[in-house]
Amino acid sequence: MNIAVMGCGTVGGGVVEIIDNRMGENSGLRVTRILDKIFREGDNRFTSEISDITNDDTIDVVVESMGGIEPAHSFILAALNAGKHIVTSNKAVVSQYMKEFVDAANNNNVGLFLEATAGGGVPWIHNLMRVKRIDNITAFSGIINGTSNFIIDKMEREGSDFNETLKLAQEKGYAEANPSADIDGDDVKAKSMISASIAFNTLCSDEIPTSGIRNLTIEDIEAFKEMGMRVRMITRGKVEGNKYYVTVEPQVCADNTLEANTPGYFNTVSLTGETIGELKFFGAGAGALPTANAIVQDILDCKDGKRPVYDFSRTLEFDETIMDSSYLFRTKAERALPKGAIMIRPGYFEIAGKYPAEAHKIAEGLLVEDPTTFMASLQKTI
Numbered sequence: 001m002n003i004a005v006m007g008c009g010t011v012g013g014g015v016v017e018i019i020d021n022r023m024g025e026n027s028g029l030r031v032t033r034i035l036d037k038i039f040r041e042g043d044n045r046f047t048s049e050i051s052d053i054t055n056d057d058t059i060d061v062v063v064e065s066m067g068g069i070e071p072a073h074s075f076i077l078a079a080l081n082a083g084k085h086i087v088t089s090n091k092a093v094v095s096q097y098m099k100e101f102v103d104a105a106n107n108n109n110v111g112l113f114l115e116a117t118a119g120g121g122v123p124w125i126h127n128l129m130r131v132k133r134i135d136n137i138t139a140f141s142g143i144i145n146g147t148s149n150f151i152i153d154k155m156e157r158e159g160s161d162f163n164e165t166l167k168l169a170q171e172k173g174y175a176e177a178n179p180s181a182d183i184d185g186d187d188v189k190a191k192s193m194i195s196a197s198i199a200f201n202t203l204c205s206d207e208i209p210t211s212g213i214r215n216l217t218i219e220d221i222e223a224f225k226e227m228g229m230r231v232r233m234i235t236r237g238k239v240e241g242n243k244y245y246v247t248v249e250p251q252v253c254a255d256n257t258l259e260a261n262t263p264g265y266f267n268t269v270s271l272t273g274e275t276i277g278e279l280k281f282f283g284a285g286a287g288a289l290p291t292a293n294a295i296v297q298d299i300l301d302c303k304d305g306k307r308p309v310y311d312f313s314r315t316l317e318f319d320e321t322i323m324d325s326s327y328l329f330r331t332k333a334e335r336a337l338p339k340g341a342i343m344i345r346p347g348y349f350e351i352a353g354k355y356p357a358e359a360h361k362i363a364e365g366l367l368v369e370d371p372t373t374f375m376a377s378l379q380k381t382i
Contacts, residue, residue: 001028001029001030001060001061001299001302001303002030002032002058002059002060002061003019003029003030003031003032003033003059003060003061003062003063003299004031004032004033004034004035004053004056004059004061004062004063004079004084005031005033005034005035005062005063005065006035006036006050006053006062006063006064006065006066006072006075006079007035007036007064007065007066007067007072008034008035008036008038008040008046008065009036009065009067010173010287010288011065011089011116011288011291011292011295012034012036012063012065012066012292013288013292014288014289014291014292014293015031015063015065015292015295015296016031016034017288017289017292018289018292018293018296019031019296023296028303029296029299029300029303031045032045032056032058032059033045033047033052033053033056033059034046034047035047035048035049035050035052035053035075036048050071050074050075050078050079053079053082053084054078054079054081054082054084055082059084060084060085060302061084061085061086061087061299061302062076062079062084062085062086062087063087063088063295063299064076064079064086064087064088064089064090065088065089065090065116065295066090067090067092068090068092068093069092069093069096072088072090072093073093073096073097076088076093076097076101077100077101077104080101080104080105080108080110080112081104081108082108083108083109083110084110085110085111085112085113085302086101086105086110086111086112086113087113087116087295087298087299087302088112088113088114088116088117089116089117089291089294089295090117091117091118091187091190091191091194092181092187092190094114094117094190094194095117095189095190095191095193095194095204095206096190096206098193098194098197098203098310099203099312102310102312111302111306111307111308112308112310113298113299113301113302113308114194114198114298114308115294115295115297115298116291116292116294116295116298117190117191117194118144118191118194118195119144119191119267119269119281119283119285119294120146120265120267120283120284120285120286120287120290120291120294121283121284121285121289121290121291121293121294122267122269122281122282122283122284122285122294123281123283123294123297124144124195124267124269124281125194125195125198126297127271127279127281128140128195128198128199128271129198129308129309131271131273131276131279132198132199132201134275135273135274135275135276136273136274137199137200137239137271137272137273138238138239138240138272138273138274139236139237139238139239139271139272140195140196140199140235140236140237140269140270140271140272141234141235141236141237141269141270142234142235142259142267142268142269142270142280143232143233143234143259143262143266143267143268143269143285144188144191144192144195144235144267144269144285145182145187145188145191145233145267145285145286146174146264146265146266146267146284146285146286146287147169147174147175147179147182147183147187147265147286148182148183148188148212148213148233149232149233149262149263149264149265149266149267149285150165150169150172150174150264150265150286151165151166151169151183151213152213152216152221152230152231152232152233153262153263153264154168154264155216155218155221156221156225156230159218159221160218161218162213162216162217162218166179166183169182172287173287173288174265174286174287182212183212183213183214184210184211184212184214185210185211185212185233185248185249186210186212188210188233188235188248189206189208189210189248191235192204192208192235192237192246192248193205193206193208193246195235195237196237196244196246197310197312198310199237199239199271200237200239200244200314200316201311201312201313201314202244202312202313202314202315202316203312204246205246205318207318208246208247208248209247209248209249209320209356209357209359209360210247210248210249210360211248211249211250211360211363211375212233212250213231213233213250215371215372215373215374216231216250216374217372217374220330220374223330223345223348224252225255227252227344227345228254228255229252229253229254229255229260230252230253230255230260230261231250231251231252231253231376232250232251232253232259232260232262233248233249233250233251234248234249234250234251234253234259234377234379235247235248235269236248236251236323238322238323239316240322242315242316242317243316243317243318243319243321243322244316244317244318244319244322245318245319245320245322245323245356247320247323247356247377249356249360249375249376249377250374250375250376250377251376251377251378251379252328252376252377252378252379253379254379257379258280258282259379262282265284265285265286265287266282266283266284266285267281267282267283267284267285268280268281268282269281320355320356320357320358321355323355323356324353324354324355325354325356325359325377325378325380326350326351326352326353326354326377326378326380327350327351327354327359327362327375327376327377327378328344328348328349328350328375328376328377328378329341329348329349329350329351329362329363329366329373329374329375330347330348330349330373330374330375331347331349331366331369331370331372331373331374332347332369332370332372332373333366333369333370333373334349335369336365336366336368336369337349337351337362337366338351338362340352350378356377359375359377360375362375363375
């Protein structure tokens with residue numbers, strides 16, 4: 001099977017490394033084209049022209065690991081319309097154009113493989129689809145961003161400053177030069193949209209309340225520790241009747257939970273089914289080789305003739321009233337807090353029974369008065 005790789009950076013380079021140097025000739029996989037702006041000296045597989053891939057009838061599978069929206073969106077469509085199977089790790093473009101890509105794949109009788117878009121090396125998408133064959137998934141939750149977890153865990157273990165730890169994450173290749181998507185929650189939001197669309201058989205709304213860890217301090221870490229808690233960046237999705245909801249936010253968890261004890265760049269993500277109950281999946285959530293491994297697994301499934309089937313036929317209302325929580329706010333803007341806020345320690349306030357969008361709106365108001373405000377939900381069974 002001949003493969004083209006679009007984007008030979010951290011993840012794409014990992015794919016080339018695994019296929020070229022770790023799998024052996026008997027795998028039947030060959031990288032024959034690499035599209036990138038920067039060419040590797042002496043490697044004639046490199047090109048800067050998408051037409052060198054779409055017009056090459058010998059190429060079976062195209063790996064897209066460019067990141068971003070354009071030209072990834074246009075290149076994926078061009079490859080699908082040229083009859084190439086697509087394997088992608090690009091959660092940003094898939095979350096925005098999932099239906100368009102699925103329709104193009106179906107119209108051209110090719111596969112669209114999405115394992116690497118959420119969970120890094122954790123087989124999360126695969127298991128969502130596998131469980132769904134015989135069960136209704138009613139909820140999912142957990143850690144699906146290795147970068148933010150690396151930062152939080154480093155702060156907890158070593159007392160490191162947030163900015164210092166973020167810089168280390170960038171040096172290790174876990175965080176981009178512009179880390180906003182990781183630390184502000186947008187990366188988790190995109191992965192959550194893909195996960196919810198697959199889990200709940202409906203195209204997920206992009207109106208997911210989202211907040212991140214940009215304002216997390218070492219003082220917060222110590223305060224949570226004294227309360228027997230730890231903070232993690234969490235996605236939550238739930239379906240109930242004809243309603244569903246998804247939120248992305250820091251969450252304060254009891255320190256004996258699996259989420260609270262997820263170390264480094266690892267992920268812990270769970271699903272709940274009506275008959276299977278709760279399943280949890282743990283593994284590496286960032287870095288070149290874990291995500292590249294997920295891509296190569298998809299390529300091997302494609303080689304074996306497997307094709308993911310996506311079903312978005314369920315009509316559900318995006319309704320936050322099925323997901324209320326208690327929220328914790330650390331702020332100096334005490335006078336801007338709504339009625340019912342209880343001080344649980346100096347500078348920290350709990351507000352019970354709030355829907356996610358309402359809590360996020362409270363945080364936005366507090367940030368105007370105190371730009372250092374930090375908000376987190378308190379873990380509960382959803």
